[in-house]
Amino acid sequence: MNYILISDSFYRKDFDIINMIRAKFPDCKLILGVKDYSRISKLKVALCYGLGHKVVKLDTDHKEQYLHDLHKVAEKYKNDKIVFVPNEEFTTDHFVDYVSKYGSGGFLFRLPSAGEYKRFRNKNDLNSYCLENNLPAPRKFDPLNTDSFDYPVILKPCIGSGSEGIIRLNCAEELTEDIKLLLKNNPFVVQELIPNGKDVHGVFALADNGNVLGIYGHKRLRTSPEEGGVTVFSKLHCDEKLMKQATEFINVSKWNGLIMLEYLYDKELGVYKLIETNPRIWGSIMLSEYSGANLLENYIHLCLGETLVKPNLKESYIRWLFPMDIIAYIKKKGKIEGFWNFKNTCFINWTYARIDRALWFVFFSIFNTHNLSKLFRH
Secondary structure: OEEEEEOOOOOHHHHHHHHHHHHHOOOOEEEEEEOOOOHHHHHHHHHHHOOOOEEEEOOOOOHHHHHHHHHHHHHHOOOOEEEEOOOOHHHHHHHHHHHHHHOOOOEEOOOOOHHHHHHHHOHHHHHHHHHHOOOOOOOEEOOOOHHHOOOOEEEEEOOOOOOOOOEEEOOHHHOOHHHHHHHHHOOEEEEEOOOOOOOOEEEEEEEEOOEEEEEEEEEEEEEEOOOOOEEEEEEEOOOHHHHHHHHHHHHHHOOOEEEEEEEEEEOOOOEEEEEEEEOOOOOOHHHHHHHOOOHHHHHHHHHHOOOOOOOOOOOOEEEOHHHHHHHHHHHOOOOOOOOOOOOOEEEOOOOOOOHHHHHHHHHHHHOOHHHHHHHHHO
16 A cells, blocks of 8 residues: 655645645555644544545654654554655755665665765755855855954855844944854854845755756745745746756756755846755745646655656746735735736635635634734734
8 A cells, every 4th residue: 555644744745745746646645744642633623635545743843752653653554655845944954864774675666775865954054065066055154263254244054944044244242242242152154145035936846866956936026025035926938048957956966856946147147146055845846736846746756666747837826825825915905017918827824725624724724822923013
């Protein structure tokens, strides 16, 4: 029997992943992880995804417990094949450590080796790798030799996501003793600050040992907050130069599996510079399937040794309409041009889902302490 494992079934992205998999692999059984294996959790799974799924305890918040829980799953289904879906960054981190400790067992997956995986998650190591292999990347400086900084510069934690911990310095006068101490005691990468640094270009791909099996990009049209944050509206956009540069990185690194690459465009040099890679599924993965890129579907086919679906790209948009884009609309007092144009658009947490299950998922997502705090911050 073939199963597909989603380590945590209650993240926003995972709701879409599960519904897309159900639409494209109706005969494949799902194993859905929950942190708290209780009647409440199983009821939530039933309301959001229906009956008939295998629900298992996977404590994704605690690495050692997750490894223990995952090993129990492997033992329980030792006579079956389980496709591991790299849905979240931390669960993928844990899974890579699991494979290093226990071996692949009955799990089917496409990921870089543990060493390569950890190297490319580290922004400093990634930057060094690109520069050593003549792949465009920002210039970087020794964090402990502050006299070498060519301002303006940006300071980033070597491991981290989003904008957390990032510091921008426009001149030497902004480099305080506290920041020097921070650089001394914590792993940071210090890079040139590329103008228009919030205009990040995303490239998304599936590869098999460096051979690109599918690739596309998207262009941000609206973020929340407006000055730079989570993307709430974007469109399929395959810039030829950007696709070529991303393909070169994948070829050189012999990448294996899904990957999201983030670039900034250096107008002076006329090149895109790679700033980050993530070997897991991205928040706008729905655009892949809706547009015809089919990276998620082909990842599963690849793991199962099946024939891949040929990409057939079409003009497509993706929106996080509720609640994020609605909030932006209210803040702008309805003054957002084309807001009600939904042509060729898929909607996060709605498209591919049954309406009642989507409503239940949105209800459970909004009414928890963590998401309420994030919502009010925006």
